[in-house]
Amino acid sequence: MKLEKIESKIAVLPVDNIDTDQIIPARYLKSISKEGLGEGLFRDWRLNADGTPKADFVLNKPEAKGVQILVTGDNFGCGSSREHAPWALVQNGIHAVISTSFADIFKGNALKNQLLPVVVPADAHAELLKSPWATVKIDLVAQTVTLPSGRAVEFPIDAFAKTCLVEGVDELGYMIQQEPAIAAFEAKRVGSVNTLR
Amino acid sequence: MKPRTIVEKIWDSHVVAEKPGAPALLYIDLHLTHEVTSPQAFSMLRERGLKVRRPDLTIATMDHSTPTTSRDLPMLDTVGKAQLDQMEKNCKDFGIRLYDLKTTKQGIVHVIGPEQGLTQPGMTIVCGDSHTATHGAFGALAFGIGTSQVGHVFATQCLLQTPSKSYAIRVEGALKPGVSAKDIILAVIAKIGIGGGTGTVFEYQGSTIRSLSMEERMTICNMSIEGGARAGLVAPDDTTYQYINGREFAPKGADWDAALARWKQLPTDQGAQYAKELTLDASTLEPMVTFGTNPGMGIPISGSIPDPASMSDPIEKSDLIKALKYMDLEPGRQLKGHKIDVVFVGSCTNSRISDLRAAASVMKGRKVNPSVRMLVVPGSMQVKKQAEAEGLDKIFREAGADFREAGCSMCLAMNGDQLEPGEYSVSTSNRNFEGRQGKGGRTFLASPLTAAASAVTGVVTDVRTLL
Numbered sequence: 175m176k177l178e179k180i181e182s183k184i185a186v187l188p189v190d191n192i193d194t195d196q197i198i199p200a201r202y203l204k205s206i207s208k209e210g211l212g213e214g215l216f217r218d219w220r221l222n223a224d225g226t227p228k229a230d231f232v233l234n235k236p237e238a239k240g241v242q243i244l245v246t247g248d249n250f251g252c253g254s255s256r257e258h259a260p261w262a263l264v265q266n267g268i269h270a271v272i273s274t275s276f277a278d279i280f281k282g283n284a285l286k287n288q289l290l291p292v293v294v295p296a297d298a299h300a301e302l303l304k305s306p307w308a309t310v311k312i313d314l315v316a317q318t319v320t321l322p323s324g325r326a327v328e329f330p331i332d333a334f335a336k337t338c339l340v341e342g343v344d345e346l347g348y349m350i351q352q353e354p355a356i357a358a359f360e361a362k363r364v365g366s367v368n369t370l371r
Numbered sequence: 372m373k374p375r376t377i378v379e380k381i382w383d384s385h386v387v388a389e390k391p392g393a394p395a396l397l398y399i400d401l402h403l404t405h406e407v408t409s410p411q412a413f414s415m416l417r418e419r420g421l422k423v424r425r426p427d428l429t430i431a432t433m434d435h436s437t438p439t440t441s442r443d444l445p446m447l448d449t450v451g452k453a454q455l456d457q458m459e460k461n462c463k464d465f466g467i468r469l470y471d472l473k474t475t476k477q478g479i480v481h482v483i484g485p486e487q488g489l490t491q492p493g494m495t496i497v498c499g500d501s502h503t504a505t506h507g508a509f510g511a512l513a514f515g516i517g518t519s520q521v522g523h524v525f526a527t528q529c530l531l532q533t534p535s536k537s538y539a540i541r542v543e544g545a546l547k548p549g550v551s552a553k554d555i556i557l558a559v560i561a562k563i564g565i566g567g568g569t570g571t572v573f574e575y576q577g578s579t580i581r582s583l584s585m586e587e588r589m590t591i592c593n594m595s596i597e598g599g600a601r602a603g604l605v606a607p608d609d610t611t612y613q614y615i616n617g618r619e620f621a622p623k624g625a626d627w628d629a630a631l632a633r634w635k636q637l638p639t640d641q642g643a644q645y646a647k648e649l650t651l652d653a654s655t656l657e658p659m660v661t662f663g664t665n666p667g668m669g670i671p672i673s674g675s676i677p678d679p680a681s682m683s684d685p686i687e688k689s690d691l692i693k694a695l696k697y698m699d700l701e702p703g704r705q706l707k708g709h710k711i712d713v714v715f716v717g718s719c720t721n722s723r724i725s726d727l728r729a730a731a732s733v734m735k736g737r738k739v740n741p742s743v744r745m746l747v748v749p750g751s752m753q754v755k756k757q758a759e760a761e762g763l764d765k766i767f768r769e770a771g772a773d774f775r776e777a778g779c780s781m782c783l784a785m786n787g788d789q790l791e792p793g794e795y796s797v798s799t800s801n802r803n804f805e806g807r808q809g810k811g812g813r814t815f816l817a818s819p820l821t822a823a824a825s826a827v828t829g830v831v832t833d834v835r836t837l838l
């Protein structure tokens with residue numbers, strides 16, 4: 175699958191440090207497949223104890239239908255390394271999260287799952303926070319976000335991750351091609367740890 | 372040659388290939404894996420017809436969804452059971468050594484690695500688990516990865532990586548009685564915030580760190596991720612070598628001498644550059660406790676809960692209001708004296724023998740307050756055995772605490788050990804996120820000493836009053 179452009183209304187969740195336990199609680203981690211994880215997305219923020227939706231949670235609003243972009247506070251995705259977090263977001267149609275920063279492991283996991291972690295400067299972020307449900311365009315090739323005001327701001331992305339997303343490069347396939355280098359490295363390695371059995 | 376940090380040295384010696392426009396291919400010496408973050412990676416291998424390239428460098432354990440009740444009882448949680456059964460099958464199919472519930476060496480992945488001597492200085496170590504930094508205590512570059520990357524390491528024993536910058540965290544001076552390694556790391560995180568180390572690797576240094584035991588260093592490195600850093604490490608020294616020597620997977624004989632010579636080259640060179648630095652005076656530290664819903668929301672035990680009215684950033688302010696609402700706490704008040712329902716001593720942060728000894732030293736001759744449930748969960752079956760040999764189990768049981776089998780338990784509440792909605796715990800684990808210890812549960816993170824003292828009194832307690 176390739177990912178180049180996203181154009182969508184934005185859902186705004188103005189909370190800093192949203193951790194992966196909120197994105198998907200641990201009790202959804204017993205699955206041995208990826209199926210059905212979407213149900214766990216923001217489970218305890220989204221639903222009441224009796225399973226009814228909380229009307230005031232942003233993704234439960236009628237406007238949230240079809241939203242592909244989530245705007246959040248700083249340091250999104252901190253906490254556990256669970257890749258279930260990006261899986262659950264993508265299963266709910268979210269393909270980009272815009273913030274001022276992301277936790278390292280989450281960012282890496284997102285990029286492997288057609289989910290763009292988009293870091294924008296503080297002023298652009300402030301504009302987005304004030305514009306819930308406005309339409310925003312993300313152009314991955316140009317690395318720009320077009321804000322509701324029409325202003326376009328650039329965002330950084332790892333060059334290799336971008337190539338993988340835009341051209342649909344299979345990262346593992348790329349690594350496997352380097353097998354001769356891996357074998358050579360192992361052969362010449364001094365003090366390698368071959369002591370485990 | 373340009374002076375290098377220990378992180379740069381480990382990095383340089385593990386780069387397999389570097390191509391323009393792509394991250395480096397980094398060799399992984401040890402891959403640890405558990406039942407929760409691996410099943411989808413094994414499925415990927417099957418779908419693509421791939422093998423585990425180096426099953427001999429891969430170690431598996433069951434820890435996250437495992438029951439901590441007697442191993443002779445049938446497992447009631449059928450979904451959790453299915454996950455453990457799948458792990459067993461995966462390890463069998465792919466030839467991976469598994470420490471399952473039947474072995475005497477089972478335990479939390481970050482406890483058993485060091486315990487078996489698998490964790491060694493200068494290694495690159497990964498696990499589909501964010502607390503992999505624990506192994507950094509040995510001077511290894513150890514970090515958490517997602518399930519896609521678990522699959523990459525299975526298939527190639529490598530990862531595509533870009534180097535991280537080093538962040539020097541210096542701790543100097545002598546700790547006061549009642550103040551421990553956990554308090555150091557909680558103080559660091561309270562200072563820099565939970566995103567403070569993003570993009571960096573912490574290198575813990577200074578006289579205080581040098582004076583700590585390996586287990587205490589593990590407690591500190593363990594919570595590097597709570598400060599935003601994917602990895603944290605301590606350069607190896609004699610304390611490190613003494614700990615490793617003689618363990619099952621430690622090098623022996625001439626291999627030991629060669630390894631030691633290599634390890635002694637690892638410490639950071641004079642004049643190496645750090646991207647960031649922080650210095651902390653250990654002698655000013657008090658026992659720490661968190662009041663909020665992330666590990667950066669910590670205060671000294673004599674301190675008071677911050678007031679949102681004093682904050683200028685609107686999101687920070689609303690986050691604090693949200694946290695205090697969830698925790699049902701009032702700003703300006705002390706946390707000390709707050710009633711609690713549960714005490715949990717366990718997790719990869721504080722479940723080693725020295726942690727159990729610390730907790731037992733407070734519990735000895737005392738009782739768990741009748742209003743409190745106390746759960747002591749050793750980090751591994753070996754720790755449990757040692758605790759029993761020292762009679763610590765009796766101290767806990769006579770005090771009225773529950774002493775369990777090894778596992779992650781109430782750290783993440785996947786296995787049925789959990790808080791009820793609204794309950795307060797003092798917990799020696801590493802995360803106080805909303806619902807982390809059970810839906811609606813509220814967590815105060817603290818050291819084993821503080822946890823034990825609070826179990827006795829039934830309220831958040833300054834352990835120094837009981838020493």
Ligand code: SF4
Binds near residue numbers: 479779782
């Ligand atoms: S004890 Fe807690 S933090 Fe450590 S590995 Fe288990 S669940 Fe993760």
